[in-house]
Amino acid sequence: MPELVPPMLPAAGELAEATDPDRWAVEFAWEGHRCVAYARPGRVRLLSSTARSITGSFPELAVLGEQAPPGGMVLDGTVVALDEAGRPSKGPLLRRTATVAPDDALRSAVPVGYVVTDLLWADGRRVLELTYRRRRELLEGLGLGGPAILVPPSFGRDEADLVVRTAEQYGLDGLHLKRLDVPYQPGRRTRNWLRVPLRRRRQVLVAGWVPASRGAPAGRPERIAAVLLALPGPDGPRYVGRVGIGAADADARTVLAAPGTERPPSDVPETVAENARWLEPGLVAAVEYRGRTAAGRLALPSWRGLVAPDEQDEDLAAGVDPGAPAAAPARPDGGSAPAPAPARGTAAPTTPDVPAGPWHGPLSRRLEQHFVYNTLNTIASLVRTDPPRARELLLGFADLSRAADRAEEAAIRLDEELAAVRAYLQIERTRFGARLAAEVDEPGDTGTDPASPVPPLAVLAAVRRAVQERIEPHPGGGAVQVRLGPGAVCTVETRPGDRPDTAADPLVLLTLPLAAPDAS
Incomplete structure (x- = not known):
C-alpha cells in the first residue's frame, strides 16, 4: 500500500462544460477538511492535502480500520462536521481542528464523519489507473457506511437538475463534475474534475439603506452604499445583512424614494445602525447568496431586483404589512411554545400544548449526523438498484433539509410542516419497511387551513420522537398518525405494532392548536 498519494485537485467550472452525459458524473461538494485515509484492519492513518498527519484530531474515524479489507484501502475524502440543519459547516469543524487531541466532551458536542469520494487502493490492488467509473464501482463494492462514514450518491449528468435542486435546498455551496472515463491524477489540478x-x-x-457619504453635495441626490436586508421574526423584522446596488439602477431610485421610519429591525450591528436610513415596510427584493453565517446573516448576497407586490412570497406578508401579527416560534429550550399567530381574519387560537422535555429542542432543530449519513448511504445504494426510488428519496431529503433550515423563523405554514413530516416518514420507511405504518392527514380533506402558521418543526419533532422512541425499540414496529381534527387541532399519535387494533388508546405526543378556518 502506498505511503503517500497527493490528492487530485478540481478546477473551477460550470455545468454547461459537461456536454456529454455519458462521460460525466454529478456529485455534491462537501465543505470540510480534505484528507486521504490509509486504512488496514485495526489501523488508520489520515493525511491532509499537504501531507500533514491529522489522525489524532479525528479518533472516531478509526472505524475505517474496522471496515478495511484484509489488503487495506486508500480513500480520498473529506472530514465533515454538520450544523444543526444537518449541513456540512466550517464553524463546527473549526472547533475540532483547533486541537490535536479532542476530549470526549468535544467529540460528543461536535461529531465528525468521513465522506468518501474516491478509491485509490483496494485490498492489495492499485486502482489509480482505472477510470473513475470503475473506481466508483469498486468503492461501492466495499460496502462502507455507518454513523461516521458516508459514500455519497453519484449521479449521471442527466440528473444534474435534480442534484442542483437538492444541493440548493440542503444548503451546499457547490457541486462536483467528474469525468467517468479518466484515471486518478495525483497532485494535479485538472479539468477532468470541476x-x-x-x-x-x-x-x-x-x-433600509446606508448612504455612500454622510451628506450629498447641494443639488445632487444621495447615493446608496448598501441596501439593508431583513426577514420576518417573532417580534418583527430581523436584520440579515447588507448588499450593494447599482447607483444608477431604477431600484436605487425606488429605495431612495420610499418612506422612512425610526423603527429599525432587530439584531442590527452598531456599526451598521450608526448611519442607516430605515424604511417603512413595503419593499421586497430578491437576492442570491451562498448560505447563512453563524449569526444568521446571508453570506455573500447579491442584488437581483425588487419584487412586484403580486409576486412576493407569502412568508414575507407579516413583514410587509405592519398590521399583520407575527407568529411566535417554538422555544429552543424544549419548553412549551407560544401560540402561533392566526392567519389574518381568523380567531386567535389557544396556547399550543407542545410537551416540555429535552427531546423537543434537539430533535426539532437538528438533523443528526447518523440520520443524514444513513439517508444518503441508502440513496447511494438505490441509485444502482432502483433509480426512481433514489430520486424520490433525494427530493424528500431536500424537503426535509429545507424545513430544518427554517428552524429559527417565527412560523411556517402547516402544509410546509406536513411536507417535511412526509419526507421524513418516506425516508424512514426505507429503513423500517413494514415495521413502520404512517398516516398524515391532508389539510384539504379535513377543512383545515393549509396556511395556518405553526412553530417550525414542532410536528416533525413529535413524529421523530414517535419513530425513534416508541416504534424503533419494538420488534413489531408500530404506527404514527398526524391528525387534523375538529376544533382546528393537530395531534401526533403513536401505537406499538403489537397492539394493532384501533380501539387501543394511542399515546398522544403533541396537541397543537391551529388557526381556525376563515369563516368569511
Whole structure:
C-alpha cells in the first residue's frame, strides 16, 4: 500500500462544460477538511492535502480500520462536521481542528464523519489507473457506511437538475463534475474534475439603506452604499445583512424614494445602525447568496431586483404589512411554545400544548449526523438498484433539509410542516419497511387551513420522537398518525405494532392548536 498519494485537485467550472452525459458524473461538494485515509484492519492513518498527519484530531474515524479489507484501502475524502440543519459547516469543524487531541466532551458536542469520494487502493490492488467509473464501482463494492462514514450518491449528468435542486435546498455551496472515463491524477489540478459553485435565491425585506457619504453635495441626490436586508421574526423584522446596488439602477431610485421610519429591525450591528436610513415596510427584493453565517446573516448576497407586490412570497406578508401579527416560534429550550399567530381574519387560537422535555429542542432543530449519513448511504445504494426510488428519496431529503433550515423563523405554514413530516416518514420507511405504518392527514380533506402558521418543526419533532422512541425499540414496529381534527387541532399519535387494533388508546405526543378556518 502506498505511503503517500497527493490528492487530485478540481478546477473551477460550470455545468454547461459537461456536454456529454455519458462521460460525466454529478456529485455534491462537501465543505470540510480534505484528507486521504490509509486504512488496514485495526489501523488508520489520515493525511491532509499537504501531507500533514491529522489522525489524532479525528479518533472516531478509526472505524475505517474496522471496515478495511484484509489488503487495506486508500480513500480520498473529506472530514465533515454538520450544523444543526444537518449541513456540512466550517464553524463546527473549526472547533475540532483547533486541537490535536479532542476530549470526549468535544467529540460528543461536535461529531465528525468521513465522506468518501474516491478509491485509490483496494485490498492489495492499485486502482489509480482505472477510470473513475470503475473506481466508483469498486468503492461501492466495499460496502462502507455507518454513523461516521458516508459514500455519497453519484449521479449521471442527466440528473444534474435534480442534484442542483437538492444541493440548493440542503444548503451546499457547490457541486462536483467528474469525468467517468479518466484515471486518478495525483497532485494535479485538472479539468477532468470541476467544482461548480451554487448560489441560493430568496426574497427579503428591504429594511433600509446606508448612504455612500454622510451628506450629498447641494443639488445632487444621495447615493446608496448598501441596501439593508431583513426577514420576518417573532417580534418583527430581523436584520440579515447588507448588499450593494447599482447607483444608477431604477431600484436605487425606488429605495431612495420610499418612506422612512425610526423603527429599525432587530439584531442590527452598531456599526451598521450608526448611519442607516430605515424604511417603512413595503419593499421586497430578491437576492442570491451562498448560505447563512453563524449569526444568521446571508453570506455573500447579491442584488437581483425588487419584487412586484403580486409576486412576493407569502412568508414575507407579516413583514410587509405592519398590521399583520407575527407568529411566535417554538422555544429552543424544549419548553412549551407560544401560540402561533392566526392567519389574518381568523380567531386567535389557544396556547399550543407542545410537551416540555429535552427531546423537543434537539430533535426539532437538528438533523443528526447518523440520520443524514444513513439517508444518503441508502440513496447511494438505490441509485444502482432502483433509480426512481433514489430520486424520490433525494427530493424528500431536500424537503426535509429545507424545513430544518427554517428552524429559527417565527412560523411556517402547516402544509410546509406536513411536507417535511412526509419526507421524513418516506425516508424512514426505507429503513423500517413494514415495521413502520404512517398516516398524515391532508389539510384539504379535513377543512383545515393549509396556511395556518405553526412553530417550525414542532410536528416533525413529535413524529421523530414517535419513530425513534416508541416504534424503533419494538420488534413489531408500530404506527404514527398526524391528525387534523375538529376544533382546528393537530395531534401526533403513536401505537406499538403489537397492539394493532384501533380501539387501543394511542399515546398522544403533541396537541397543537391551529388557526381556525376563515369563516368569511
